[in-house]
Amino acid sequence: GNSVTQMEGPVTLSEEAFLTINCTYTATGYPSLFWYVQYPGEGLQLLLKATKADDKGSNKGFEATYRKETTSFHLEKGSVQVSDSAVYFCALSESGGSYIPTFGRGTSLIVHP
Amino acid sequence: GAVVSQHPSWVICKSGTSVKIECRSLDFQATTMFWYRQFPKQSLMLMATSNEGSKATYEQGVEKDKFLINHASLTLSTLTVTSAHPEDSSFYICSASDAGLVNEQFFGPGTRLTVL
Secondary structure, three states, X not given: OOEEEEXXXXXXXXXXXXXXXXXXXXXXXXXXXXXXXXXXXXXXXXXXXXXXXXXXXXEOOXXXXXXXXXXXXXXXXXXXXXXXXXXXXXXXXXOOOOOOOEEOOOEEEEEEO | OOOEEXXXXXXXXXXXXXXXXXXXXXXXXXXXXXXXXEOOOOOEEEEEXXXXXXXXXXXXXXXXXXXXXXXXXXXXXXXXXXXXOHHHOEEEEEEEXXXXXXXXXXXXXXXXXXXX
């Protein structure tokens, strides 16, 4: 079956530090990959996505590259802000069917001023 | 585009009462809607999948008589927690997919349910 593994949190950084949140996956087919962000007390928001190998998703300074050879989709940001503090979920979704994503467990990011 | 709303955003109820949560797709027709439950500091747990006009498909371990799901139209799904108990307190999130948008779900903002 499909699965997504994320690094355990919390990740604690100072403002303007470099961020990496690791995500690896296993899938039977050729999935699309997503990063979602959940701010405190809110639902999930799609942060970025990539639908095929070597695609790079980017949004709000965050980037992730779909690496088929290493089955990874690591999230990076060059300079984090306090407002980036949230929980980040990596997810995959197979083509066809009902597009039900498989989520990782989430990684909490805490950014200090 | 692709906005999903939920109502209410939070609700407090007494044990034994029933609570209805609405999920609406505001600018697209949602052929499929999903209901998730999230416990504190944990990932989302899929409860059920519903297609418009048909019965919901529940995940293993989810009581279909307790969590009633109705997907009466292409823009509205409801989750009713019947005879709620304190252990049903949780964050409930819905999402919707549009057949025209490949491989993507759009999430509502969530509903915080507290059962006293």
